[in-house]
Amino acid sequence: MHDAQRRLKAPAMSTVHPSAIVDPQAQLAPDVQVGPYAVIGPHVSIGASTTIGAHCVIEGHTTIGTDNRIWQFCSIGAAPQDKKYAGEPTRLEIGDRNTIREFCTFNCGTAQDSGVTRVGNDNWVMAYVHIAHDVQLGSQCILANNATLAGHVHVGDWVIIGGLTGVHQFVKIGAHAMAGFQTALSQDVPPFMMVDGNPAEVRGFNVEGLRRRGFGAERIAQVKQMHRLLYRKGLTLDESKASIAALQGGVDGGDEDLGLMLDFLAASKRGIVR
Structure with missing residues (x-):
């Protein structure tokens, strides 16, 4: 067998920058890439073909699926910002093929809810987005810069949330809905509807x-x-x-x-x- 054929058949190897700190108990698929100065804790599992950017901190009981790209300076899996949290082993679960841009913060769940914060598949999450404890985010969603989901928020599939939008705790947003720029949401948004404003009003439905x-x-x-x-x-x-x-x-x-x-x-x- 030629050397070129051997290289093609060789298994992909993970690339961990020498300055990164990866706990020996962390479970990384063979081809995961970890950038400079990233920190990955002992209870973290990361699936194949996922890329972790420089200076990311991934901690807690966090599971990340395949083909995700997490850009630099993200905080993933930290303890929830909830005064009732007492160190319970709650979790964060992230699916496959998500793009998570710079300075995002995703927190683990709380014992007062399901104990799990979940992010689905194929989501496009822009910079500075906050996903708080016990959020259930569907798949194929777009969250623009500085969108903030408070605790216990549920978001259906194919939802678009505009930049600087704030979603109050326990609010539910139905599938295919859209919230415009700087919307303040304190009530549920039915599927298919388009809302914006403070207080939010329905402006139509998401026909496009x-x-x-x-x-x-x-x-x-x-x-x-x-x-x-x-x-x-x-x-x-x-x-x-x-x-x-x-x-x-x-x-x-x-x-x-x-x-x-x-x-x-x-x-x-x-x-x-x-």
């Missing part, structure tokens, strides 16, 4: 996002009708829910969207932006 995700014209029209029933017809919330439920069976593939909305409205505890 749905088009980009392959929603057909009929499904988009049905989402538009849900928006009208919730925000343009002057109905009570109970009347709106009944009218949305009555749309079932009208659009091919649309019942999934109706179910998403109805389940979200039924589970809302803080009330919706309205």
Whole structure:
């Protein structure tokens, strides 16, 4: 066998900069890259093809999946900023193919909730984003610079959160929703809706996002009708829910969207932006 063939068949080797401090108990896949002056604690597990930037600190009981890129100066897995936290072995779980830019802070969960902060897959997280304890962030989300998710916030898939937006603790944001620049969210945002302002108001629904995700014209029209029933017809919330439920069976593939909305409205505890 030629030397070139041997090199092609050789397993990928992790690259840990000599100045980085990696605890011997940490579990790193063979091809993980760790930049200068990074610190990785004993209870950390990092999956294949993930890159850790310079000066990152990854601690706590933290699991990071494959193909993530964590840029320099991030704090990942630190203790929650919660006075009730008493050192319990709570966790942070990050999925696959996430981009996490500079100066982000992701905290572990608390014993008062599920004990786990979760970040899904394929998220684009820009600089200075804070993900607090017990946050449940879905997949395919975009969080712009300085977006802040307080404790216990739940965010569905395909959500976009604008820069400098603050989300109050326990707020839920439904799938495909969008929050504009500097929005202050203290109530739940139903799926598909677009909100902005302080206090936040619904400005429409995320029609362009749905088009980009392959929603057909009929499904988009049905989402538009849900928006009208919730925000343009002057109905009570109970009347709106009944009218949305009555749309079932009208659009091919649309019942999934109706179910998403109805389940979200039924589970809302803080009330919706309205």
